[in-house]
Amino acid sequence: MQINILYFFLFSFLSFIFFKFYLRFSINKKIIDKNTFNVGNKITPTASGIIFLVIFILGSIYFFILDNTFPKVLPNKFYALYLSVAIFGLLSFYDDIKPLDPIFRLCVQFLLIFFSTVCLDLSTISIPLKLLMFISILFWIYIINISNFIDGLDGFFISQAFFFVLGIIFIKINLDIEIFSYYISLILLPAIIIFFLFNKPYAKLYMGDSGSIVLGYLFGFSLLELIILKQYLIAISIYIYPLLDCSITLVKKVLNGHYPWARLFDYFFLKPVIKGKNTHSFVLKISIFFNLVNFLLIILQLKISSLFFLLNIAFAVVQLYIFNKFSKSRYSYNFL
Secondary structure, three states: HHHHHHHHHHHHHHHHHHHHHHHHHHHHHHEEEEEOOOOOOOOOOOOOOOHHHHHHHHHHHHHHHOOOOHHOOOOOOOHHHHHHHHHHHHEEEEEHOOOOOOOHHHHHHHHHHHHHHOOOOHHOOOOOOOHHHHHHHHHHHHHHHHHHHHOOOOOHHHHHHHHHHHHHHHHHHHHHHHHHHHHHHHHHHHHHHHHHHHOOOOOOOOOOOOHHHHHHHHHHHHHHHHHOOOOOOHHHHHHHHHHHHHHHHHHHHHOOOOOOOOOOOOOOOHHHHHOEEEOOHHHHHHHHHHHHHHHHHHHHHHHHOOHHHHHHHHHHHHHHHHHHHHHOOOOOOOOO
């Protein structure tokens, strides 16, 4: 416990220094996100998500040296996970500066995720191995991309990330299981909290793909680790809003003849701001409230009954409804 507390304060300080330095660096190097759709400030430094990769590597070294349990819970062939996340981070950082072809990025994702499946013990699931690998690869790639898709408003995705890692930590403690996802969450938690200070409305920094892709990759691993332990409903519940919003929107997008990665800014959480009815702060406050409710329902799932999963879905649907309704309202609800 003392090791964890020391890590939290030490790496909160380091994260603040890193993000502060990057803010100056990105301004000097003109690594800027120019948003023309009134989503956030017009000009904001981006690609600061590379810091999450740095923190993940340094944090892993910290726990490897000081925590005897850490080496024991490292995934099988853990070097594949670390090599993949490093490639994702560096390639996405380059993509933030000089955009890459979406098809090329998807091919790289497929290759790296295929390589990363060696880190998972898929033998516990009673599905033919080849089919299981195919499903796992698609699921992991999907989590990476929806994490990228919901990084569109100040503070929104990073608040989702906070409740995700908090949920993983709580699940591990409650179920008394040894999972590497627990350490992923411990390592990322300080950086996520500090980045929120830079990313909350109105954002001083955006993480860019270098952050959302890295976090999406690690979140995908964490969800698959829970699924392997047969915690299916918990795995869905902990990331229910991104899964629901992006799935509905992507289906509608494809049915209307667009590519899944087309930037139409049509996700539910974006609608109130795109339509000019509400602010980033309004959407963020709604999101935090529903994330708190979702977190409490996960506790009830673990403590009382898995049937509370139905309420997780219901409240996520209500959240979608609120964002959709407020985007059509004639009135502006400014909660700044």
